[in-house]
Amino acid sequence: xxxxxxxxxxxxxxxxxxxxxxxxxxxxxxxxxxxxxxxxxxxxxxxxxxxxxxxxxxxxxxxxxxxxxxxxxxxxxxxxxxxxxxxxxxxxxxxxxxxxxxxxxxxxxxxxxxxxxx
Amino acid sequence: xxxxxxxxxxxxxxxxxxxxxxxxxxxxxxxxxxxxxxxxxxxxxxxxxxxxxxxxxxxxxxxxxxxxxxxxxxxxxxxxxxxxxxxxxxxxxxxxxxxxxxxxxxxxxxxxxxxxxxxxxxxxxxxxxxxxxxxxxxxxxxxxxxxxxxxxxxxxxxxxxxxxxxxxxxxxxxxxxxxxxxxxxxxxxxxxxxxxxxxxxxxxxxxxxxxxxxxxxxxxxxxxxxxxxxxxxxxxxxxxxxxxxxxxxxxxxxxxxxxxxxxxxxxxxxxxxxxxxxxxxxxxxxxxxxxxxxxxxxxxxxxxxxxxxxxxxxxxxxxxxxxxxxxxxxxxxxxxxxxxxxxxxxxxxxxxxxxxxxxxxxxxxxxxxxxxxxxxxxxxxxxxxxxxxxxxxxxxxxxxxxxxxxxxxxxxxxxxxxxxxxxxxxxxxxxxxxxxxxxxxxxxxxxxxxxxxxxxxxxxxxxxxxxxxxxxxxxxxxxxxxxxxxxxxxxxxx
Numbered sequence: 001x002x003x004x005x006x007x008x009x010x011x012x013x014x015x016x017x018x019x020x021x022x023x024x025x026x027x028x029x030x031x032x033x034x035x036x037x038x039x040x041x042x043x044x045x046x047x048x049x050x051x052x053x054x055x056x057x058x059x060x061x062x063x064x065x066x067x068x069x070x071x072x073x074x075x076x077x078x079x080x081x082x083x084x085x086x087x088x089x090x091x092x093x094x095x096x097x098x099x100x101x102x103x104x105x106x107x108x109x110x111x112x113x114x115x116x117x118x
Numbered sequence: 119x120x121x122x123x124x125x126x127x128x129x130x131x132x133x134x135x136x137x138x139x140x141x142x143x144x145x146x147x148x149x150x151x152x153x154x155x156x157x158x159x160x161x162x163x164x165x166x167x168x169x170x171x172x173x174x175x176x177x178x179x180x181x182x183x184x185x186x187x188x189x190x191x192x193x194x195x196x197x198x199x200x201x202x203x204x205x206x207x208x209x210x211x212x213x214x215x216x217x218x219x220x221x222x223x224x225x226x227x228x229x230x231x232x233x234x235x236x237x238x239x240x241x242x243x244x245x246x247x248x249x250x251x252x253x254x255x256x257x258x259x260x261x262x263x264x265x266x267x268x269x270x271x272x273x274x275x276x277x278x279x280x281x282x283x284x285x286x287x288x289x290x291x292x293x294x295x296x297x298x299x300x301x302x303x304x305x306x307x308x309x310x311x312x313x314x315x316x317x318x319x320x321x322x323x324x325x326x327x328x329x330x331x332x333x334x335x336x337x338x339x340x341x342x343x344x345x346x347x348x349x350x351x352x353x354x355x356x357x358x359x360x361x362x363x364x365x366x367x368x369x370x371x372x373x374x375x376x377x378x379x380x381x382x383x384x385x386x387x388x389x390x391x392x393x394x395x396x397x398x399x400x401x402x403x404x405x406x407x408x409x410x411x412x413x414x415x416x417x418x419x420x421x422x423x424x425x426x427x428x429x430x431x432x433x434x435x436x437x438x439x440x441x442x443x444x445x446x447x448x449x450x451x452x453x454x455x456x457x458x459x460x461x462x463x464x465x466x467x468x469x470x471x472x473x474x475x476x477x478x479x480x481x482x483x484x485x486x487x488x489x490x491x492x493x494x495x496x497x498x499x500x501x502x503x504x505x506x507x508x509x510x511x512x513x514x515x516x517x518x519x520x521x522x523x524x525x526x527x528x529x530x531x532x533x534x535x536x537x538x539x540x541x542x543x544x545x546x547x548x549x550x551x552x553x554x555x556x557x558x559x560x561x562x563x564x565x566x567x568x569x570x571x572x573x574x575x576x577x578x579x580x581x582x583x584x585x586x587x588x589x590x591x592x593x594x595x596x597x598x599x600x601x602x603x604x605x606x607x608x609x610x611x612x
Contacts, residue, residue: 020495085492089428093308106262107358114421114493 006076007060009083010041010049014058017051017115039112040064042073042100051112070108071100088113122346122365123300126254127293129369130246130279135238135598138245142374143598146241148569149211149248151594152381153223154610155569155576156210157185159385159469160203162580164446165318169202181232186580186612193228194329197277200224201322207385207469208266208451213248214378214528216255216268220321222247225277225329229284230603237600243280245376250276252375256364256524257346258357265388265426267311269321270304271356277328278335287336297341299331300352313434313449367521373529380534380560383568384467386451389423391557392538393454397461399552400542409462409481411545415489417454418539421498424491427454437483447472455489456482458540469579500535500555533562582612 039051050065051058074097082091089110091097099109120128138146160166174184178192184199191199204210204220211219226243229235254272258264263271278299282292304324310316335341346352347362354360368375384394396417401407419427430452433439440449450456450472459482461467470476502512507526515523539553556563570591577587590609593600600606 087424087428087431089425090431093312093429093432107260110262110425114425114498 006043006046006080006083007049007062009080010051010060013083013116014051014060017053017058017112020115037069037108038065038067039108040068040071041079042071043076043079044073046076070105070112072109072112073098073100082113082116088116121344122362123296123343124293125369126250126279126346126365127289127296130250130283131289131292133242133246133249133283133371135242137371138241139374142245142376143241144566145376145379146245146248147594147597148381148564148566149219149244149376149379150223150241150597151566151573151591152211152569153204153219154185154590154594155573156207156219156382157200157203157223158576158580158582158610159209160206161186162469163203163206163318163472165315165448166203166206168315169199169318169322173199182228183231183607183611185227185607185610186582188611193232193281194326194333196228197224197329198322198326200227201325202318205266205321206318207472208387209382209385209469211379211381212265212388213252213375213380214256214532214534215259215264216251216272217266217321218248218251218379219244221269221273221277221325221328222251222280225280225325226284227603227607228329229281231607233284234602235284237597237603237606239284240603241597243284245374246283247276247280248376248379249374250279252378253365253368254346256368257353257361259359259361259364261356261358263306263356266320267306267308270306270324272303273321273324274299274303274328274331277325278331279328281329281332282335285332285336287332291335292332293343294339294341295332295335297343297345298335298339299328299341300345301341302327303352303356305356308429312430312432312452313446314444315446315448317448361521364521364524367525368528373525375528378528378532378534378561380557381564381569381572383559383572384457384461385469385472386457386467387426389419389426389536390451390454390457391559392423392536392554393417393419393458393540394461394467395554395557396538396540396552397458399554400540400550401462401465404550405465407462407542407544407550409459409485412462412485412488413543413545415458415462415485416541416543417458417489417491418494418497419454419491420501420536420538421493421495422501423536423538424493427452427491437478437480440477447474447477450477453486454491455486458489459483459485462542468575494539497537500537504533504535534560535562536560580612582610586610 037053041049050061078096099105173195174189176195180190182193182196183190201224222244226240230240251272255268278295282295353362434445435449435453460471505524505527537555542550586609593606
């Protein structure tokens with residue numbers, strides 16, 4: 001039940017990502033790492049979700065959908081906090097959410113996190 | 119075909135004072151005025167005093183002055199100490215996409231003084247440094263290291279180029295200096311940036327390395343002449359989304375990145391400027407706000423601001439956290455709630471608000487807890503709009519034209535639209551609000567009077583004699599007529 005709720009919340013967030021990207025157009029697509037990516041939310045005490053971004057349109061899938069370009073890992077509560085307004089950067093520096101391969105993926109994670117928090 | 123390294127060297131080698139347009143010259147003078155004021159403030163900080171004590175008697179070839187003292191040290195040590203002063207309060211200037219004055223000021227001053235060069239040479243060094251910083255910086259943008267944390271990657275290169283230019287090195291030696299400096303960029307580790315004193319070295323150590331690079335090149339050491347664009351080169355190794363072609367796009371004498379400079383009128387990170395303008399606008403209209411009766415303070419910022427600010431959302435920024443042995447006022451330079459609360463209580467936001475007396479005041483921290491920050495989508499999109507020519511909409515452009523449109527926008531009347539809004543709610547239901555699209559001191563809302571006011575404020579703060587203050591301002595105004603900068607250096611000495 002809680003997982004379903006989280007998925008529904010992520011689907012609402014997906015609309016935000018689509019809207020933001022749609023407003024900003026190709027500039028965002030070209031200078032930010034948003035245009036084509038699969039973001040995997042590894043929910044360590046629940047079932048993972050994948051956010052697929054293609055041509056600035058966003059869908060949410062259960063489980064892991066390859067190829068994953070960015071993987072974020074944390075407890076369900078940490079992702080809920082994120083959707084409810086806690087900043088991604090704050091969650092990351094305080095260890096609530098981890099980024100796989102930090103150095104190369106931090107920029108992608110911060111951009112996704114910024115939009116999730118809007 | 120020439121490599122980017124060779125093209126950058128040629129660009130720098132051929133640049134001369136007469137090529138600098140009037141508008142850019144005016145901004146460079148403001149930058150000089152601003153950086154000296156910022157250095158004044160930095161001399162009063164704990165890290166500034168530590169740097170002075172560590173190196174004031176370090177010996178060597180005593181050629182360049184540690185600002186406000188009568189002490190001369192070697193060029194590299196003067197650059198190190200003066201750059202630490204310049205960045206100690208995060209109070210300097212920034213261009214697109216990185217900080218500039220904290221390096222170009224100290225490096226150009228040190229070489230100009232050491233080699234008995236003119237006021238024109240000083241300005242040439244500063245403008246050249248800004249151009250190289252921003253033009254190389256754009257090839258790394260966007261990256262996690264955007265902004266001040268890009269300084270350690272690029273400042274060694276720009277410092278080496280300024281030094282090579284002012285030492286009069288030939289083209290081959292200048293190319294070597296670039297290759298040496300770009301070989302060892304310094305990558306900043308965020309843990310050391312947000313909190314401890316170590317952050318004040320962000321530009322200073324890289325700038326010192328740039329000085330050493332050009333001194334070695336002058337004596338025959340070689341560096342790669344193809345260090346930027348290859349897959350194993352600087353841009354690909356340092357950027358998250360490498361764009362070496364942007365260096366080529368921007369490397370002409372019709373595009374002056376110096377014109378993108380924003381000057382900080384308050385200590386602290388750039389995203390504090392717009393909300394603080396809003397707070398002072400509210401205070402100017404309602405000077406008697408009782409801070410004890412404030413219920414909440416809501417701040418809206420562009421996403422770029424909130425992401426950066428949230429990086430400082432660490433225990434070290436709390437009253438208790440600040441007592442940790444490795445914590446310092448530095449973290450508060452990135453903390454929106456602290457700065458807004460301090461501004462409301464003290465009715466000013468100056469270097470004083472970062473002394474122990476103020477940073478440990480529980481009243482400020484209690485009010486800071488009432489500050490809530492939210493990302494504003496419209497303001498976020500406005501920032502991207504800054505990089506397009508007038509009249510273009512974000513949705514109208516195509517990916518393959520991004521670089522040329524960005525160049526066109528930067529060549530035009532560039533405005534840095536980093537806005538904010540602030541609403542203060544009182545316990546009795548009264549609301550005070552203010553908003554701004556462009557912060558004071560930024561392109562689109564910049565004037566010399568703002569910088570003169572800051573210069574006078576910081577001169578007074580360190581106890582500089584009024585005659586010297588006026589003389590320094592006058593000398594900066596006519597800097598291009600000075601045969602040497604000796605009088606300027608004397609006028610900024612206590």
